[in-house]
Amino acid sequence: MTNNMRRDFSSRDELISYLRKEFPSAAAIDNHIGDIRGGRKAAEFALSQTDPRLYSRTRNTLDGAVTRLSPYIRHGVLNLAEVRDYALQRVEAPKEAESLIRELGFRDYFQRVYQAIGEEIWQDQEDSKTGYPPSAYSSTLPPDIHNASTRMACIDAFSKQLRESGYLHNHARLWLAAYIIHWRHVQWQAGARWFLTHLLDGDPASNNLSWQWVAGTFSSKPYFFNRENLEKYTAGVYCQVCPLKGKCDFEGSYTTLEARLFPQRNQGAEAIPVPKRWTSKEPNSSQHQLHHPIIWIHGNNLSPYQPSLKKYPSAQAVWVWDDDLLRTRKISLKRIVFMYECLLELPVSIRRGPVSVVVNEFANEQDADGIVTCYSNAPRFRQIQQELSQNRPIEALDPKPFIQYKGPLELKRFSHYWRTVETYAFQAATD
Ligand SMILES: Cc1cc2nc3c(=O)[nH]c(=O)nc-3n(C[C@H](O)[C@H](O)[C@H](O)COP(=O)(O)OP(=O)(O)OC[C@H]3O[C@@H](n4cnc5c(N)ncnc54)[C@H](O)[C@@H]3O)c2cc1C
Secondary structure (H helix, E strand, O other): OOOOOOOOOOOHHHHHHHHHHHOHHHHHHOOOOOOOOOOHHHHHHHHHOOOHHHHHHHOOOOOOOOOOOHHHHHOOOOOHHHHHHHHHHOOOOHHHHHHHHHHHHHHHHHHHHHHHHHHHHHOOOOOOOOOOOHHHOEOOOOHHHHOOOOOOHHHHHHHHHHHHHOOOOHHHHHHHHHHHHHHOOEOHHHHHHHHHHHOOOOOHHHHHHHHHHHHOOOOOOOOOOOHHHHHHHHOOOOHHHOOOOOOOOOOOOHHHHHHHHOOOOOOOOOOOOOOOOOOOOOOOOOOOOOOOOEEEEOOOOOOOOOHHHHHOOOOOEEEEEOHHHHHHHOOOHHHHHHHHHHHOOOOOEEEEOOHHHHHHHHHHHOOOOOEEEEOOOOHHHHHHHHHHOOOOOEEEEOOOOOOOOOOOOOOOOHHHHHHHHHHHHOOOOOO
8 A cells, every 4th residue: 555646547637636636725726727738748749839930030929939838847847958959950050049049048047046046036136226125015915916806908817817827928927027016016025926826837046036137136227118018019909908098007108107116216326236246056966876776756857858767767766745835835736737747757656745754755665775866956955855865875966957068157147147158058968
């Protein structure tokens, strides 16, 4: 008798009703299920639809040819190197894939910053440049934003889409975040938590640092927009049906809006970024001679081609739903469904509970001499890794890197990072 969760489902509906029963708290947070299917097969199909040339021409418009690969990349179902390699194959000259490769670089950059600062990702990285003190911002998200009842057609549509599908176009994320922080004076952390509850690609690095970029605590100025900008990149679909058309909060030129949103910005002392220099740390891949290990699969490595399964193809593998994390992060059901679909394509026993305790139980059952996993830069991973290492050696294998560059990196701004790594980012990975 094992504590394994089910793997035998005849349909997606059957899986969903099982997960609704197993994770009632996640379903109570939000009961919607997204259309994006989990798993490597679905990821490969989405990758095959990627057109780097069309992407570079249209990526800023809401109906542009963006890839929707982020949930797969976030969970390691695809890695950045293979997306980049595929993009290079699809074009005649590397330049034609530049726009997409640069965006992949943003993800790599945010991950490196996360590696360097850990839980500090929840703190302002620099002084705000809005002219307002932190006390001017509320710590909770107003209900009309998450209920989609602001009466602004665009904002309500983005809110609904986030909750119902778990995916938002980058531009919609920017507009929604700017509205929440600069028009509604809500702390970026409250918005970031809301996004992490719903996004299928929810990732503290890309998410929190993007929120901070909008807030102006990780950039040289706050990001805001006007109605013209939104109308241009949405083909006017929201403005046409908006009850507030012509009198919404986004009306006006950038100069007018800047004066309205940040009246004290130029009057006080010029906000100075906290002088912080980051250099990247190399992931630690501890090597051990293991003969009969088990594999611990976690949320960053849900690919059948990930290094642990490749190196130890006959080892038994376990996944553990981290109930504590699901509760504290308020992860909604759609993300659980997505991840479960990924797990169903992997040779893994699915369990739940306190992660290190359950992985240890599994290792005892298998009489394992060690645990193999993939390295992750999340502080929680490092904590669990530390707990597991009390009982057995643990080998954390590095995922395939996006760039081969190993020297020091200036991470204060993306532009600094990109200047150093750009050439490497266009080099296809070697096995
Ligand atoms: C407020 C806010 C919150 C965000 N939260 C997240 C998050 O939790 N998880 C997440 O993966 N991304 C996040 N992003 C970044 C970006 O919006 C998404 O990665 C992108 O929209 C995903 O859609 P896509 O796969 O169709 O992207 P595409 O435009 O097709 O890009 C391809 C891939 O490049 C990477 N990428 C693209 N743009 C960015 C970017 N600006 N920053 C980092 N990586 C990028 C992603 O891995 C993406 O899948 C956030 C952006 C903002 C403004």
